[in-house]
Amino acid sequence: MGEPGTKTPLSLEELQAATNMRTGRKHVLSILVENKSGVLTRIAGLFARRGFNISTLTVGPTEDVQISRVTLTVDGALHPIDQVTKQLHKLVNVLKIRDLEPADTVARELALFKVSADGVQRGELVQIAEIFRGKVVDVTKRAIIIEVTGTTDKIEAFETMVRPFGLIEMMRTGEIAISRGRSET
């Protein structure tokens, strides 16, 4: 194909269109925003009106009080991630977006499980919690609350394990994610 800067002709047949419309995998977007009122509404509203679905969303402060971090996960099988990030970039309060590469990212989610547990079952649940490195944070006669931290996969695996015991309630924070190594996320 003709190199730029030369007069070598360029064959139109060889031109490739942008193809990454659907990636087919989960994307973790780490977004730095100005800490101003209404920013979250702008992001949520953008997703709603463009028909994008947010899988999880977390918001929290960063080391700089004027800047917050929004971590959200989006299914790349359903949505063109490229279009999602470009639209997000158009929001004036959005400072930086990083589509984190799974291999170079540490992602964690915290979940609390309230499970029916009386007598025999309690021991079994504590064992499962230990395998998942979960923590028992509350026990009553009829229920137990277990805290689990980890990747989404791990939390979902834990959910599958405890559901048969009678899952009364489950709460999840959604993922936060940080890039590996010295460089900033």
Add this chain to the structure above:
Amino acid sequence: MRAVDALMECLKAEGVDVVFGLPGGANLPTYDAFVNGGIRHILVRHEAGGGHAAEGYAKATGKVGVAFATSGPGATNLITPICDAMMDSVPVVFITGQVRTELLGTDGFQEADTIGITMPVVKHSFMIIDPQEIPRAIHEAFHIASTGRPGPVLVDIPQDLSRAEIDYEPVGDVRLPGYQPRVEGNQKQIRQAAKALASAQRPVIYAGGGVVNANASQELTAFATSDRFPVTCTLMGLGAFPAPHEQWLGMLGMHGTRAANYAMDEADLICAVGARFDDRITGKLSEFAPRAKFIHIDVDPAEISKNVPAHIPIVGDAKHVLAKLVEEYRALEADPARLDAWWQRIEGWKTKYPLGYEDSSDSEIKPQFMVRALYEATGGEAIITSDVGQHQMWAAQYYDFPAPRRWINSGGLGTMGFGLPAAMGAAVGEPERLVCCIAGDGSVQMNAQELATCAQNNIPIKVFIMNNGYLGMVRQWQELFWDGKYSHVDMGEFPDFVKLAEAYGVTAMRFTDKNTLVQDMKDAIAIDGPVLVDVRVTREENTYPMIPAGSAAREMVG
């Protein structure tokens, strides 16, 4: 200094010479500041009229339009103009009053969550919570509205904050770390585009409103004529390339010419500039330009590959990118003769399928004839605004726009009632130029109240109502696609537009004879001040040619 007085200073610093607005309780302090503020204010009769006037002003002059409204209903009446400005990328700053901060969130009198309601349809908005922030917010609003892809920005100011005393210091900079629109295109990509163009056997330039917004009309023409590239423009781009011209194919899309649509269909390379592949252009997306590769130049990266994947994306301002592209293209010394066969094919379509209509054999005025008559009466030199519907399409088809910013209409949102107030704004912005509105009899009633504004301020717009007594485009669709069953499209002979206009203090007349139409129009235009003309046209005439919604270019009818 009161915050509102500082607001006036900021507007002057931004070069604002006119504001369109309507006062109310929540912006009383602002209106007090207008008394000695040194800024012209035009009192409109409905906030929507003010918003569209600000759009018309912006589109005609290229400067930022400004519209004011009070809280609650004043602000909600602005929603349509705000959304319209968003869809058509019009730089307008909207400044609304808000209830006192102590009442916020209490459902106070005339309280509406203006920021919340407008959020989906603004480029950005500022809620003032500290009066000291007002000057900075105003300047940032103007900066955001006018740079990158232009658009509407709203500033909502609670009444108590607007009257607060602040230490005003002129603001000389903007601090928007999250907003850095890209102006220069990537040089390597531009080179690649030039090479692709040099290789293309069947190229088409497809230009949109972005070229007008970027004031890149000259660059577009230089680019097109650097070889014999055929050019077509979208509804919003008309005038960006001077029509008529031997390389001009006419408008493309749903009511475009066959030459333009067929050329897109057979092209091997389409160079889109400041256009966004709207459904009115592409028709059935899967069958749109199936043989083409795409160069897409746009200042908004989100438009690139949104609807049609681009092969050579170039993010940047059309003016800069096109200037560089011409340079790169010239250096390649491509052989213009390679386009001979392509031009033969295009000329074939142009000859076989010219725009046309069957004229009446009596004195009846065909709507297409009316547009041509206005073209003649104005020498093609007027700024034309329009509403939305059949008359809009006929105006686009039959008035050859020789320059940009002469054609002002509502494309993306398709807002009926846009034309009259937009003409008002354009006439205020360009007082030396003739401004005519080609209105629909249905549309014009949606903002007819602004005739009073024109009369009171002697804004000399000439409104030509293309009166067929129908909501014509809806009637056409019912005829073609709903078995000819007309449902609520007949508007009869109501109102009597001549009496209506006269009641508003506007000179009015009615034309029914095609034989004298051009001269009659000239006479109407020669009258000082605003004039409204009720032009009676054929009742049931269809806008052709047409690509039915969701069909491909080849399925064009009429």
